[in-house]
Amino acid sequence: MKFEPHPYQRRAIDWVLSHPRCGLFMEMGLGKSVCTLTAIQELKDDLMVGRVLVIAPKKVAESTWSDEAAKWDHLDLTVSVVMGTPAQRREALRADADLYVTGRDSVVWLEGLKAGKERPAFDMVVIDELTSFKSSGSQRFKAMKRLLPSVVRVVGLTGTPAPNGMLDLWAQIYCLDGGERLGRFVTKYREKYFNSIIHNNIPIKTWPKPGAAEEITAKIADICFSMKAADYLDLPPVTFTDVAVRLDNTVAEGYRRFERDRVAVFRQATTDGVVTAQNAAALVNKLAQYANGCVYDEEGGEVEIHRAKLDMLMELVEKAASPVLCFYAYRHDLRRIMGAAPKGLRVRAYEGDADLKAWNAGKVDLLLAHPASTAYGLNMQSGGHVIVWFSTGWNLELYQQANARLHRQGQTVPVSVHNLVATGTVDERMCDALRGKTENQDSVVRRLAMQIAKDKRR
Numbered sequence: 001m002k003f004e005p006h007p008y009q010r011r012a013i014d015w016v017l018s019h020p021r022c023g024l025f026m027e028m029g030l031g032k033s034v035c036t037l038t039a040i041q042e043l044k045d046d047l048m049v050g051r052v053l054v055i056a057p058k059k060v061a062e063s064t065w066s067d068e069a070a071k072w073d074h075l076d077l078t079v080s081v082v083m084g085t086p087a088q089r090r091e092a093l094r095a096d097a098d099l100y101v102t103g104r105d106s107v108v109w110l111e112g113l114k115a116g117k118e119r120p121a122f123d124m125v126v127i128d129e130l131t132s133f134k135s136s137g138s139q140r141f142k143a144m145k146r147l148l149p150s151v152v153r154v155v156g157l158t159g160t161p162a163p164n165g166m167l168d169l170w171a172q173i174y175c176l177d178g179g180e181r182l183g184r185f186v187t188k189y190r191e192k193y194f195n196s197i198i199h200n201n202i203p204i205k206t207w208p209k210p211g212a213a214e215e216i217t218a219k220i221a222d223i224c225f226s227m228k229a230a231d232y233l234d235l236p237p238v239t240f241t242d243v244a245v246r247l248d249n250t251v252a253e254g255y256r257r258f259e260r261d262r263v264a265v266f267r268q269a270t271t272d273g274v275v276t277a278q279n280a281a282a283l284v285n286k287l288a289q290y291a292n293g294c295v296y297d298e299e300g301g302e303v304e305i306h307r308a309k310l311d312m313l314m315e316l317v318e319k320a321a322s323p324v325l326c327f328y329a330y331r332h333d334l335r336r337i338m339g340a341a342p343k344g345l346r347v348r349a350y351e352g353d354a355d356l357k358a359w360n361a362g363k364v365d366l367l368l369a370h371p372a373s374t375a376y377g378l379n380m381q382s383g384g385h386v387i388v389w390f391s392t393g394w395n396l397e398l399y400q401q402a403n404a405r406l407h408r409q410g411q412t413v414p415v416s417v418h419n420l421v422a423t424g425t426v427d428e429r430m431c432d433a434l435r436g437k438t439e440n441q442d443s444v445v446r447r448l449a450m451q452i453a454k455d456k457r458r
Contacts, residue, residue: 027159027229028404049123056128111143130156163397291425323384359383371402381411
């Protein structure tokens with residue numbers, strides 16, 4: 001296929017060429033992958049790079065980069081996929097290739113190999129979904145921190161640079177500049193730009209100081225190329241609808257009692273009456289299961305409570321008169337939805353390429369997928385235009401990325417996203433939180449774009 005870059009894509013390519021260490025903060029559908037590959041091809045042709053390491057989410061690493069490299073006529077790049085068992089990964093690293101693509105969960109393993117003997121020297125590293133490294137305390141980030149100093153060129157790709165707030169930016173930008181712009185230590189970054197509530201030396205709540213967002217974006221704007229899809233793509237509209245799922249009085253009272261009891265249990269489990277973040281997360285997880293209609297007991301068994309969401313999902317599938325992509329949260333969601341589907345409905349659970357091909361070929365009426373397995377890189381727009389979230393969860397990045405599987409370049413029909421919300425439950429707080437985070441995320445991207453434009457005018 002012939003690649004004729006849009007003007008904004010040419011600017012993105014030139015940005016990578018002129019900035020050895022940079023970020024492409026481009027929303028889904030704008031072509032981050034092909035822009036990056038084009039820049040790599042030009043650098044390779046000019047003998048500026050030889051071996052390039054690409055680190056990506058598992059599903060993207062398995063096929064997306066290989067498919068993209070083979071798709072475009074102007075690219076002449078060989079790809080070695082460094083996946084599988086340790087022995088298979090080592091063999092893939094020994095292959096003669098231009099791109100070595102591995103999963104983000106293999107970074108610790110990769111960094112542990114002997115440089116030069118087991119691990120070849122890389123001239124360039126591409127971090128696909130830079131937000132995978134937003135946690136400064138993760139082993140993944142620590143391994144990346146040790147791996148990158150010897151690499152001349154680093155490119156970080158993401159459409160959601162701050163999915164949960166500006167605090168997420170520190171580790172990501174560190175991957176690009178080694179701490180030059182936001183400092184070498186996350187504690188000093190937090191102290192300088194954020195107010196915090198500390199308990200037992202652990203920040204339990206953090207929010208930016210006045211003017212911090214503007215100062216942070218100004219500091220990183222010289223290396224981060226930013227744009228929003230709505231400003232550059234003529235996509236069909238997307239509508240978001242919260243579908244109220246009303247629980248009957250007995251179930252609703254059971255939920256309120258369950259909520260009170262679980263809160264009491266967690267409070268009693270702490271010595272000072274403070275519910276820690278870890279316990280709070282476990283509590284919310286149980287409440288979300290209840291809202292979905294089934295909870296895991298202490299032995300891991302499933303206890304079904306209600307079928308309200310199942311009934312609403314099947315009603316939406318019937319009304320849609322179109323294939324539906326449904327995102328679920330728990331294994332019992334998947335099992336129960338499969339069991340509730342009427343005979344004759346072509347239902348599949350996404351597990352890999354065969355399911356993706358069947359969906360895009362119009363052979364599936366209801367495709368069930370976990371957002372973590374489909375959120376990145378998959379083109380699913382040919383299969384349908386209706387999404388139903390059995391439970392949205394709290395992760396804005398996964399929510400946005402998963403929705404972009406259908407609402408992306410190539411989609412010809414307006415996309416509908418339906419969030420099933422059990423009234424009076426934690427579902428309502430999830431949706432409110434996602435909306436709040438979306439406003440925050442949009443402001444980060446737009447501030448960067450404005451700062452870049454401002455710098456150009458100087």
